[in-house]
Amino acid sequence: MKPPLLEARGLSKHYPVGNRRRRAMLHAVDEVDLVIGRGECVGLVGESGCGKSTLVRLLARLIDPTAGTIVLDGADTTAVSQSRFVGMPDRARIQVVFQDPTESLNPAFRVFKAIADPLLQLLGLRDRPKLAARVHRAADLVGLPRELLTRYPHQLSGGQRARVGIARAIAVEPSLLILDEPTSALDVSVQAVILHLLADLRAALGMSYLFVSHDLNVVRLLCSRIVVMYLGRVVETAPTDVLFTAPRHPYTQALISAIPDPARRGEQRPRLDGSPRSPVDPDPKTCRFHGRCPIGTDRCTGAMPALRPFGEAHFTACHFA
């Protein structure tokens, strides 16, 4: 059997905070295991500050992990440092579409140059006609009219900028496309277009997706499996339909019951109140959700719950799941 496309084991990222008198570590991502299969679309959800974006940066090798390994196609990418990885052929195999297409495009680059840049930098494609052919192909794939290639980002609409961001990422034909909130800056009418485009691209190019979003209704549409993070740790992962119909972790349950749904209008639903614990020097024996959790007991401060299997591809990190 072929190994999965990407396999992260025990991935952690800690940042030093505090001052000279009191040193502390902020645990942005803690011991995360994540597997992404070939052609699979995995969703990553969680509230702001839970470490989603840090995990994205780690997986894309934009920052070095504190601990853990990332195996891409059987090869350990974490064996070399991030600064060395930049010059390696594997660099082009993982691409990221960043959150806000307005912020993440260079305002001084015309669209053509924005899409051509990764081809030049990562693949060293210097031959002008070949480069133009690749840029045109990427633009065609995302439905970007060729006459827009000479424009600057500020001359484009939000939906067109989102297409440029996607075209730039797929131009180098990556195996894994990481989408960090790709539609959160867009109106629903444009969001629908971009979601259809992403679904079609995956079918056409056979890429794997890691789709990061805070909107569960959007994640549901594209992903076959969803990973839920809370304060740097994975608390639950399950096939999409299982996660929505039978969530086992109390945080996942709260997340799903918080989705606005006119069909459940007027119902008094359990709400998750309070604020999360501090991610600075967290107690390694205390469940991160303890304090906000409706069912927490003393057991949750005695031992950190590990991910346990519940049926096929369903794992939950809760003592009482």
Next chain:
Amino acid sequence: MTGQLQIDRLSLVFRTRHGAVRALEDVSLSIERGEILGVVGESGSGKSVLAYAVIGLQDPAAEVLGGRILFGGLDMLAASEQARADVRGRELAMIFQSPRTALNPIRKVGRQIEDILRQHANVSSGELRRHAINALARVRIPDPERRYHAYPFELSGGMCQRVMIAMALACSPFLLIADEPTTGLDVTTQAVIMDLIRDLSRSARMSTLLITHDLGLAGEYCDRIAVMHAGHVVEVASVEKLLDHPAHPYTQQLLGATPTPQSTIEGLTAIPGQLPDLRHDLPACRFSARCARRVAACEERPLPWVSIGPDHLVRCQVPL
């Protein structure tokens, strides 16, 4: 019967260097006492312009071409600035998007609530602090005595929004305007904040104008919804009717493009075309260029208000 707030045929343009932007045209809406009315639309549809016009904080470049805004009998557009300032903050309050930037960053949140009370409420200076702490407790901020001394940067986004709501409700207003109150907050926090706004509106019989781009959110919390497109209110109806039997083609397409817990990627439909440029000459129906049901009558002025049923109005020549 006149409601708490009545907007009558309001038209507003922005005078810019690149021509007049027709931001609102012929907008009519009313809110009854204790009602939550949602105003839903995509960015650029004019929903925030409408909110700012009601509270009288519109941009200096804005010019009202016609129409009236009646708030409890007071004509807000004809009234003096002094009369409007008296109403603002006391009878008419607003909560803004991104609470952290709307609060004063260098003043304790308790003091900011006291400022409102000192300005608008008949509270003696000795009582200010107790009232401010009560206001914080009312929006279910845990440990209000301690939070009184907090600066906005010390509070989470959800907490800051609660402080905003506490400030808005400090003088028990008749009408609350909430402009995207939960955009940028987590979905779990959004649910708590929206429950809070709904419960406080209900218990105080306060009217609420909820501006949002999220049809799902409006569907769960509002009594009625007005859909805006390019400066027009295209449809107003009760939540049930609007969601189950939309009459305007735009409403139907907006519903089709909004992901719900039930939708699939195949079922999700995009809305063709984009918002028209509001600086140019516009057809009578500003949606007609994007509409598959367009007929010759769509060019006729004025654009009619068609009554589909009790409390269900739509601005379309060929409603669904």
